[in-house]
Amino acid sequence: MTLRRFAFNNVLRNSRIYAAYFLSSAFSVMVFFVYSMFAFHPGLKGEAIHSNVSMAMHFAEAIIYAFSFFFVLYSMGAFLKTRKKEFGILVMHGMSNMQLRGLVFMENMIIGFAATVTGIGIGLVFAKLILLVAQNALRLDQTLSFYFPISALGLTFGAFMVLFFAISLFTVVILRGHKLIDLLKGSTKPKPAPFASAFLSLSAVFLLAGGYAIALVVKGTLVVYAMIPVTIIVIAGTYLLFTQLSVYLINRSRGNRSFFWRRTNLVLFSDLAYRMKDNARTFFMVAILSTVAFSAIGSLIGFKSMYTSIMKDENPFAIEYTSQANNPQELSASHLDLIERTLAGSGADYRKYEADIKYAKLQSGQAVAVVRASSFNSIAEAAGEKLAAVQGNEAAVVYYNNSLYKKKSDMADVALADSKLTLHPVQAIRSVTLPIFENYYVVPDPLYDRLGEGEKVDRFYAFDARKDSADLVAIGKELEGRLDQDGANGHFKYFSLDYQLYLLDQQYGTVLFIGLFIGIVFFVGAGSFLYFRLYTDLEEDKRKFNAIRKLGLSDRELSGILTKQILLLFFVPILVAVIHGAVALTALQHMFDYGLFRQSALVLGIFVFIQIVYFALIRTRYIAKVKQA
Template structure:
């Protein structure tokens, strides 16, 4: 048996250790390949479809490199944990006469074998799942026609070359890791430190204070202040999270151990005795998992929330159809007739509304207002207001807390002829009025409206209300094409068309967020998997000894379930709380209700984690029971 055969057989002899590393790598390759398959799909090039399309295409291209960049560090970390679990094996090889050069060559060959196998496997699995992924992509992107299946040769070649180079580089890099380890370090393997973990009371209290302070700031700030406070809060909470796992957790466990009644109850003595060591040993890994999971939650939650907010805003403020004609438009009558004709031919029932508007500049403040008569206002809002010639209602767009010019403070409007109008009401634009005008708007009596001089800034809004507006996309596209988008003297808007544009752009961005979030979450799960199985030999020896003292299988299952449950759920619960606070800040930023979207995202990740825990727990308990 030559050296290459030895390396090849070594991979297959110890399937348990190699399997976790292999599947993590294969899954990362599969995620990257599926994403590349969608990125290179000939029907998903939105770069020439307006601002949203160009932005979405750029984000998709950039995200591909982000996924690859993060995957590199994920696989590098996985490799370091994988090598750490094999230190004792390497030490025995050196004792048998293997040189450092041969050991590095062995590890290099093993990594190349696993890397190439996982690359080919990841691409193959991606191909098998490609049809389902294309359907999922069509759903997320809300495409009118499902994405057609194609042979992703470019994506497969790109993925293979990218990951082949990645695994070769990582395999070479591991030589540096091994060279720094002495024989005695290798033979000690993953043995745990003997001294009992200690915790600083000051740092434990500091952890609680920092996290609480970060949460309070996140809940208090509103509007533009959320953006300003983002980095400081993230830094404060991150430091607090690190001390939470390294200090506060150990501090609390030690306090629990001092409660003799609790400590000596049932199997708590075994559970709590080992728990402090596990928390201390895994503190950095817990911190890493918590932060990575928080990033995944926030990335996906923010994208889902933003898409929901923009969709809701367009649905509220953009009418089914709106034709805005400016002063001097020679095609006004022709275009309004064309819209009515197209809607009639498509058998779409509509309710037309024609609103005349004028522009006015305040003689003193120089602020500009859009002026609508009280009669037209009553048509729009279905109200019955009556204004005197000296009164006005003033409405302004909601700046969502982002500042800008002070609004809601005007008391009077000064006309150019010296007259003044007292503002009777000063508030945010109502939804019905937003469908006609979205700038600062004043409502005046019919007499005042008629007395205002005509100007080139006058306009007329032709609004068409349609009950079943979701079925108007085809008509909207036809009208948009015939009216050639926006002309010099007019503008055309359609709710279905604008929503479709938003869905295409945000759909692509959401798709990238889902894949990046999936990579992050898989990375977090793999960290937990490697950490758990790195302790398997130690746990086997420990429980074999305790079993001789009378530990039953039921008690073993209870202890292991508690320990694995803490390993899996403590960092995830922390991440869920961090994510919920972050998504609440997003709500505060835009004054929107994102409870449904936040619950959907966080709930989905929680369910996945529970299923992952149940699967790993069943297999781990089975491995431990083999020694009883």
């Protein structure tokens, strides 16, 4: 038998151990290939926004590639530890160190080649479906037709074969310097009793509590400044949580005889401290990777929800047009005529509202905006806002206030310079409809008419159109292009709500599409780490429970012990990640003063559900493997 054939047979015989690693690698290859397929798609060339999509896909490829490198490196290190005894037997039977390193190199390359081909193959099979899903997610105008992605295929195959080649060389280097006796003992060498420092365990509590407290207390822009130090503190606390605090608590629980000697707790907790110590780094990596996935996807969905909600709240009308004071009247009239002709030609059912905004000078030399009550009330009523109730020299102070911008009302009297009038505020109204970001005043119509004729005047027009009466996105896009072509030196402002929401969905669709797949890759990688760690201990569990079973351990008790061990392995790091993610998303909520509970609960709930399904599948298979022994 040749060495090449021997390496191939080894891969087949160890398929159970390599299964999760192979599938996770193939999934990473598939996602990388999908992003490459989009990045090189001929339909995404030309327009600026499509070029941005292509650039974003290449950026996502870089992230996936970097993660895949470390994922494969860790996986190979874990598998080599489980096979030390096998390597020792091969060396004892005459295999040279060069042949052993060649064997490991070929095995890695066989798995890498198979994972790369499988990932690309799956991507090609589901290419049309993925293109269709992405087209709807990205809100692209044209259909993304299927094409044979030669460039994407070449880039993916070349990049991952280089990656697996580099990892294979690195794992060969790891084998150097191992003595035969060390290889034969493998993982059966007696482990020292796990010890945990009380000081470091207490430090873990203080670091996590302090990091959480800072993240939950700070608000507004302070969240940005606290983000990096809080992240460092929580990461350090998480590491100590798994390496010190968990072992310390288990060791302390042994002192409680009524608990420790109850039923099968003796078997469970005698081994649990060793498992926690051995799995500490794996738990730490899984918790951090899962936290990144939770926080990234939750933040992206939260941002999308927040900006969409704010845009709808602040722009209740389909189309808004503001003509500034120095905008030529004939140009303003031509723009308004164009807007109305476009709406009417599309069959839109709409109503037009307008308001003049005078900028009156104060005695201090500053200017303040003043709006006629009748115009303001007609617009406010259509927008569902509070109406102004003023008479005589009374005025209503209107202040702008939303989740990102806070402004308070000022109820002090206002003395106007030119007209010698004094406004007496009697009412405060929060409004976001008119395009004025500073406090302005709504006055009765007679008082408005007494203001100086030479005051600077802007005009605001709102077109309230029924959503189902016409394609408002197409209308908004058409008007945006035609109004921009007319120029006017920036003396007007045009806004189409539906078209801007369309652009926002398209831009955020790209980010969400990328973030979702990257988050899934991280989560799949985290689950694979747990799978590797679990099956690393399989042979030891077989020997241990076979011996204990001879002492009278029943099948039900065996299943109970293994279920609890697997439950802790799968859900302790995920529980920590969920808490980290919930705190991070709460801090994000404090930064923008916008509720993200529903979005956060949805993201965290989906990931926890996936983990429960994964646990149920792995538990059944693992218990069956142990019982077979």
